[in-house]
Amino acid sequence: MYTPHHKYNQNCPGWPSVALFCSLRKNGFVLSLVWLALIFVFNVHKSSALASPSFLTVFQQPTDTLQPDTLTQTIPVKQKLETKVERSANDSIVQDLKNRMVHLYGNAVVVYGDIKLEAAYIRFNFETNQVYARGVEDSTGKLIGRPKFTDKDQTFESNELNYNFDSKKGIIRNVVTEDGQGFLLGQKVKKMADNTINIRSGAYTTCSDHDHPHFEFRFNKSRVIPGSKIVTGPAWLVIEGMPLPLALPFGMFPNRTTRKSGVRVPTYGESANRGFYFENGGFYWAINDRMDLDIVGDIYTRGSWALKPVFRYVKRYKYSGSFNLNYAINILGVEGNPDYRRSRDFRVRWSHRQDPKARPVGRFSADVNVSSSNFNAFNPSTSNDYLSNEFKSSVAYQTNFNNKVFLTANASHRQNTKTKMVEVSLPELTLNTNTLYPLKRRNAVGSERWYEALTVGYTLSARNSLSLPDSMFFKPDALKQMRNGIQQSIPVSLPLKVLKYFSLSNSISITNRNYFSNLERYWVNDTIIKGTDTIIGYAKTDTVYRFNNVFDFNVSTNLSTKVFGMVAFKKGPVRAIRHVFTPRIGASYTPAFSEPRWGYYGRYIDGNGVEQIYSKYDGALFGSPSRDKSGRINFGFSNNLEMKVRARKDTITGMRKVILIEDLTVSGGYDLARDSLNMSLISVSGRTRLLKNLTVQYNSSWDPYAIDSAGKTINKWEWDVNRRLLRKTNATWSLGASWNLSQKDFEKKTTKAPPQRQPGMATEAELSEIDRNPESFIDWSIPWSLSINYTLRYNNTPHYAGPVPLGQNKVVQTLGFSGDISITPKWKIQAQSGWDFEAKGLSYTSINIYRDLHCWEMRFNWIPLGFRKSWNFTINVKSPVLQDLKLTRKKDFRDF
Numbered sequence: 019m020y021t022p023h024h025k026y027n028q029n030c031p032g033w034p035s036v037a038l039f040c041s042l043r044k045n046g047f048v049l050s051l052v053w054l055a056l057i058f059v060f061n062v063h064k065s066s067a068l069a070s071p072s073f074l075t076v077f078q079q080p081t082d083t084l085q086p087d088t089l090t091q092t093i094p095v096k097q098k099l100e101t102k103v104e105r106s107a108n109d110s111i112v113q114d115l116k117n118r119m120v121h122l123y124g125n126a127v128v129v130y131g132d133i134k135l136e137a138a139y140i141r142f143n144f145e146t147n148q149v150y151a152r153g154v155e156d157s158t159g160k161l162i163g164r165p166k167f168t169d170k171d172q173t174f175e176s177n178e179l180n181y182n183f184d185s186k187k188g189i190i191r192n193v194v195t196e197d198g199q200g201f202l203l204g205q206k207v208k209k210m211a212d213n214t215i216n217i218r219s220g221a222y223t224t225c226s227d228h229d230h231p232h233f234e235f236r237f238n239k240s241r242v243i244p245g246s247k248i249v250t251g252p253a254w255l256v257i258e259g260m261p262l263p264l265a266l267p268f269g270m271f272p273n274r275t276t277r278k279s280g281v282r283v284p285t286y287g288e289s290a291n292r293g294f295y296f297e298n299g300g301f302y303w304a305i306n307d308r309m310d311l312d313i314v315g316d317i318y319t320r321g322s323w324a325l326k327p328v329f330r331y332v333k334r335y336k337y338s339g340s341f342n343l344n345y346a347i348n349i350l351g352v353e354g355n356p357d358y359r360r361s362r363d364f365r366v367r368w369s370h371r372q373d374p375k376a377r378p379v380g381r382f383s384a385d386v387n388v389s390s391s392n393f394n395a396f397n398p399s400t401s402n403d404y405l406s407n408e409f410k411s412s413v414a415y416q417t418n419f420n421n422k423v424f425l426t427a428n429a430s431h432r433q434n435t436k437t438k439m440v441e442v443s444l445p446e447l448t449l450n451t452n453t454l455y456p457l458k459r460r461n462a463v464g465s466e467r468w469y470e471a472l473t474v475g476y477t478l479s480a481r482n483s484l485s486l487p488d489s490m491f492f493k494p495d496a497l498k499q500m501r502n503g504i505q506q507s508i509p510v511s512l513p514l515k516v517l518k519y520f521s522l523s524n525s526i527s528i529t530n531r532n533y534f535s536n537l538e539r540y541w542v543n544d545t546i547i548k549g550t551d552t553i554i555g556y557a558k559t560d561t562v563y564r565f566n567n568v569f570d571f572n573v574s575t576n577l578s579t580k581v582f583g584m585v586a587f588k589k590g591p592v593r594a595i596r597h598v599f600t601p602r603i604g605a606s607y608t609p610a611f612s613e614p615r616w617g618y619y620g621r622y623i624d625g626n627g628v629e630q631i632y633s634k635y636d637g638a639l640f641g642s643p644s645r646d647k648s649g650r651i652n653f654g655f656s657n658n659l660e661m662k663v664r665a666r667k668d669t670i671t672g673m674r675k676v677i678l679i680e681d682l683t684v685s686g687g688y689d690l691a692r693d694s695l696n697m698s699l700i701s702v703s704g705r706t707r708l709l710k711n712l713t714v715q716y717n718s719s720w721d722p723y724a725i726d727s728a729g730k731t732i733n734k735w736e737w738d739v740n741r742r743l744l745r746k747t748n749a750t751w752s753l754g755a756s757w758n759l760s761q762k763d764f765e766k767k768t769t770k771a772p773p774q775r776q777p778g779m780a781t782e783a784e785l786s787e788i789d790r791n792p793e794s795f796i797d798w799s800i801p802w803s804l805s806i807n808y809t810l811r812y813n814n815t816p817h818y819a820g821p822v823p824l825g826q827n828k829v830v831q832t833l834g835f836s837g838d839i840s841i842t843p844k845w846k847i848q849a850q851s852g853w854d855f856e857a858k859g860l861s862y863t864s865i866n867i868y869r870d871l872h873c874w875e876m877r878f879n880w881i882p883l884g885f886r887k888s889w890n891f892t893i894n895v896k897s898p899v900l901q902d903l904k905l906t907r908k909k910d911f912r913d914f
Contacts, residue, residue, distance in 0.1 A: 103183075104129040105142065118144045125163065126151075130183055132170050137179070138163020147183040165190075172213065172244060175228075186211040194228045199899045200271065201228060202242065215242035221256070222248060222271055224897035225873035232873050233257045233895070235269055247271065271899070277304035282314055283902045290913040291350050293319030298326075308333055321349045324397070339370035339384070348396040350912055361396045365389035368413075380417040387411050391435045391488055395885070396912070401850070401864060404886060407436040425449050433488070441485040449478040472512045480504045481639055503639040504532040516577070524575045531568040531641075536634040538562050540622050555625040568618060568635060570611055570643035576604035576652070591663050593673060598658040606650050611643035618643050647691045650698075654685030680706045694733040697722045700744055715752040720744035725818055746816055753810040760803040804837040831855040844870040862886070873897070886911045 105111070109124025119141060122128070126140040128149060137151035151165035165179040167190070174195045181188035188209040195202045195215075204220035216239075223234040237250035253269035255262045284299025300314035309331040316324040324346035332338040344365040351358040370384035387409045394403050411431035418424045428446040433439075454474045462470075482502040490496060508528040516522045538560045546553040581599040612619040612631055624630050635642040657679060665674035682704040689696050700720040707713050723731050724739035736745045811830040834852035841847065846868045852861035862884055869876040876893045888911040894904030 134168045135165065137165035149181050149183070151179045153177055169213070199897050200224045201226070202248070203228065203234070213244050217242065224895060224900060227872065237269060277310060279304045285906055289318065289910055292322045292912065295319070321347070323347055335373050336376045337370065337372045339368070342367040344397065346397050361392050363390045363393040363396055365393045380415065382415045384413040385411060386413060386431070388431060388433065391438050401862070405862060407434060409433045423449065423451050438488050439485065440488045440491055441483065443481050443483045445482060447480040451476045468514060471514070475509045477507045478504070483639060501639045502534060505640040506530045520577055520579045522575065522577050526571065526573050528571045533566040533568065533635060533638055535561050535563045536566050537636060539620060539632050541624055543625065557622070557624065568643060572606060572608040574604060574606035576602060578602035592661055593664065594662045596660050600656040602654055604652045606648065606652065608644050608648040610645065610647035612645040619645065648689055649691040650687050650689045652685070652687045654683060657682040677707060679704065695723060695731065699747065711755055711757050713754045716750070718749040719747045721747050729818055749814045751812040755808045757806045761801045802837070802839040805835065807834045808832070881911070
């Protein structure tokens with residue numbers, strides 16, 4: 019701790035009356051009388067001075083309020099000051115009335131309007147309205163309590179400070195101030211009345227280590243214009259205290275809190291296949307506070323180039339979004355050589371988010387991702403984009419009417435870069451209502467009556483869709499391939515309880531479809547020659563454009579119940595086993611809509627004189643009514659098997675539930691309306707979970723009918739022909755395992771309070787940036803993590819050339835693993851890979867090394883094999899203000 023050095027007496031600090039007691043103790047009673055007389059004379063002089071009107075205008079006797087460990091005073095000073103001065107100190111406040119000064123010791127604070135000064139020692143002069151502050155040394159010689167001067171948004175921290183409240187000018191020595199996203203250091207700083215700052219022998223850095231910055235731009239003279247810029251004379255770069263031979267005739271650093279338009283400096287280098295290049299150079303346009311435009315591009319000496327504009331917009335509490343357009347010409351190799359490739363690619367991304375509170379009734383959202391098939395192959399992108407071959411887009415508006423009727427207008431897009439098929443739906447409307455109870459009483463008295471459970475629903479869907487290969491999508495005849503239609507569905511249901519334990523569900527489903535075209539098919543007896551083949555006669559199909567109304571319905575009823583069985587054990591680790599058996603049986607009826615009276619099916623006579631029946635709405639958007647009559651009886655049952663075992667960790671019940679069979683279902687049907695092959699295939703499916711992270715699924719189908727020598731199903735039971743109940747037609751086993759491990763899984767679990775947002779936690783804007791670029795985010799809170807995913811799919815589809823099946827087995831396996839480890843608090847290694855069981859080698863592999871260098875960072879990314887084989891090394895300043903201060907070395911995957 020420091021010792022305050024007061025003006026009056028080094029050994030007996032304080033007011034003269036306090037010094038009396040020190041005098042009595044050290045010099046005896048006689049000397050004390052002399053001292054008491056001097057006090058009397060001084061008080062008489064002081065009283066006359068205080069009575070002087072001229073003195074009263076300068077200083078009035080303060081009122082001291084003693085608080086715990088703090089002396090606080092509020093003094094109205096000279097009239098020319100605009101407001102009062104408030105002051106406080108933890109140690110003591112000493113009034114020098116003769117010199118019209120006040121001395122504050124120990125965490126002293128002076129507040130004058132928007133100005134706040136904090137220091138270990140502050141001296142205030144009421145005559146000149148000037149304040150002086152400095153730090154003091156503690157017992158170890160370390161300077162503590164350095165002056166901290168705050169004027170609105172400006173903050174200065176220094177060793178020594180002088181400031182005048184009248185002229186609003188000040189001299190600050192050895193100052194550190196945060197300006198924008200950087201720090202200004204100066205040996206001598208003069209603050210002007212207009213808040214500009216002149217600096218002598220200073221430096222600018224974004225490093226938070228003020229005493230020993232890891233890098234800085236040093237200069238002899240500088241002028242700081244708050245909210246605008248920092249202009250310096252000749253400036254040179256210093257790293258770790260060593261000046262580098264990198265100097266500029268002048269320096270200009272932005273310190274605006276708002277965005278500012280400017281040129282983006284490109285990176286440069288050489289590519290083996292594309293020549294010398296400039297990448298990511300362009301112009302940033304800060305349009306206003308709500309929107310900006312970032313236009314960057316690449317150019318290569320061998321003809322490749324790319325343009326990548328990004329438009330962003332935001333309205334607080336309303337919406338936010340971005341529009342990203344990429345267009346690139348990639349030329350690899352030399353024209354005329356066999357390895358020459360030229361690719362023209364594009365990508366359009368649009369993201370729009372509406373604040374849920376902006377308009378609770380209506381909500382608009384957009385997530386558009388459209389690209390050419392080869393875009394991710396020839397243009398740098400994230401690992402997820404490279405490994406994905408399917409892209410989806412959606413633009414939707416949702417609203418409701420009194421929370422009873424719900425409307426969704428949507429435009430969607432689906433694209434597969436492997437099959438090169440593109441499907442677009444525009445527009446797509448969906449209208450549905452809440453479930454209605456038309457027979458329910460408004461003021462019900464007593465129990466509910468059976469007919470009051472009747473429910474009615476309504477759903478309307480309208481869609482206009484086009485599905486074509488991407489090469490045909492913009493052809494003139496593409497619109498002729500468009501399909502459209504309207505479908506209305508009205509489900510009517512009446513659930514009943516029968517004999518207390520049985521549930522009977524009765525339903526009628528009514529569907530109405532509207533199409534704007536239909537097919538007309540007829541036989542043509544012309545001869546067509548295709549290559550070496552000669553075709554005599556063919557069925558010709560024409561499209562007739564007209565309005566069509568297509569109506570169908572079906573009726574069904576289902577009866578089900580649940581049977582519970584349990585076996586309890588008094589001893590052993592297994593205490594009980596429970597079995598849930600759920601049988602069900604039902605019936606459904608669908609008329610034959612191929613009858614001429616419906617008009618949904620057409621007929622023609624082929625070249626063999628056989629009548630052919632076809633649907634006029636074959637391939638229609640919402641399908642076609644069923645052709646044949648169906649009177650089907652459905653049956654099936656499901657099983658669930660669980661057991662309870664002893665659990666030491668459960669201190670409440672002492673039991674733990676273990677699922678043995680999550681579900682095992684057998685189902686089938688019998689169609690009374692068919693003249694043969696009435697029995698359907700028998701389906702068997704099951705699933706369970708083992709060891710918490712291991713999932714097993716099983717699906718199979720079995721045919722009760724036999725087949726002939728040609729492999730065609732005949733109307734004879736399998737039992738009658740081959741003496742077995744069923745014939746297997748397909749079986750699939752699926753096994754999936756997933757493990758996500760980290761250090762938290764091996765630590766003792768303790769009850770923690772829910773996390774609260776701390777000042778250092780990420781903001782919403784930072785979280786949004788992490789979502790857009792997850793690979794650039796480093797999570798230091800997890801020392802290590804490991805994720806392993808494994809899937810095994812075994813498919814058995816037997817082919818019969820008689821009673822003995824010829825098995826055709828197929829096994830598909832995938833293995834992927836990823837993880838990261840923090841070797842030290844500043845080093846982290848991340849890796850991602852997998853195993854290709856067909857190629858018998860590693861799949862896509864990526865290794866990332868990150869080093870935190872305080873105000874700098876280092877990244878190394880290496881993809882050792884595959885089409886994306888490449889490496890990239892970057893060391894750069896973290897602060898976005900100096901984002902161009904970096905060193906990059908790389909070898910692109912297009913250069914291998």
